[in-house]
């Protein structure tokens with residue numbers, strides 16, 4: 001094995017993981033760059049996570065992505081996590097460093113922001129109030145990204161108010177937690193509304209929200225990507241709002257991982273997006 005081949009191995013650890021679309025994206029980039037390498041599915045049971053992460057280096061992996069249920073547990077296994085991962089409370093990407101130690105970070109926020117900037121080039125975080133619905137892991141990444149981009153007002157609504165309150169307290173900045181009953185009114189005058197709950201995902205009920213207060217000019221974003229168009233996005237589109245689905249967030253979080261693993265910066269091309277969407281739509 002040559003050195004260059006040795007470092008072009010990466011994968012995604014999850015349980016279950018066989019449904020993951022990540023190999024499609026990373027192997028597309030490996031092909032685009034005409035590289036010898038592979039991005040593989042790594043079905044790892046929770047009890048085996050520590051051993052699997054420690055095996056990355058001897059197996060010649062540059063690193064891996066983490067998905068459910070490993071994103072939190074891995075924080076205590078890797079040798080170092082950065083501030084972003086600590087604030088968001090989860091690792092989405094592990095890097096095997098030259099000395100064999102493991103470094104963990106979270107690229108989901110970069111995915112959310114990178115996608116917005118590519119899809120809506122005139123988008124600005126300080127264009128007006130922003131409402132984020134949900135306060136789980138995805139929401140933490142979204143809120144972090146919006147603050148990094150200079151958001152001036154984030155209204156954070158969650159079914160369990162305490163979780164929204166915790167994000168506001170931990171992150172600081174202009175985040176106002178709001179009780180669930182206020183979710184409809186929280187859309188009044190916003191520049192963007194983001195669904196960061198699991199509501200609307202395949203197998204889940206639609207997000208229970210009225211859009212009558214959402215300005216016509218507002219952007220409606222969802223971080224869910226199965227289905228491609230959630231009921232929230234469909235309702236927003238039908239009333240004339242611009243919409244953006246969660247596929248782009250998934251695609252754009254892959255780019256910073258490549259920078260860390262391979263020192264390369266792949267591009268999210270229309271062809272790649274189309275392939276991912278076709279695969280998800282089945």
Ligand SMILES: NC(=O)c1ccc[n+]([C@@H]2O[C@H](COP(=O)([O-])OP(=O)(O)OC[C@H]3O[C@@H](n4cnc5c(N)ncnc54)[C@H](OP(=O)(O)O)[C@@H]3O)[C@@H](O)[C@H]2O)c1
Pocket residue numbers: 108111133134135136137138139158159160163196197198199201223224225246247249250251253
């Ligand atoms: N596109 C991407 O790259 C990307 C990245 C991350 C996540 N996601 C997607 O985002 C979604 C959320 O993921 P997550 O990791 O943030 O999940 P999570 O940590 O489990 O959080 C789930 C969120 O949904 C809310 N929720 C659940 N059931 C609800 C209900 N019946 N009514 C109202 N709110 C409800 C929860 O509220 P409570 O706090 O009250 O329980 C919480 O805010 C998933 O579909 C995931 O696939 C996509």
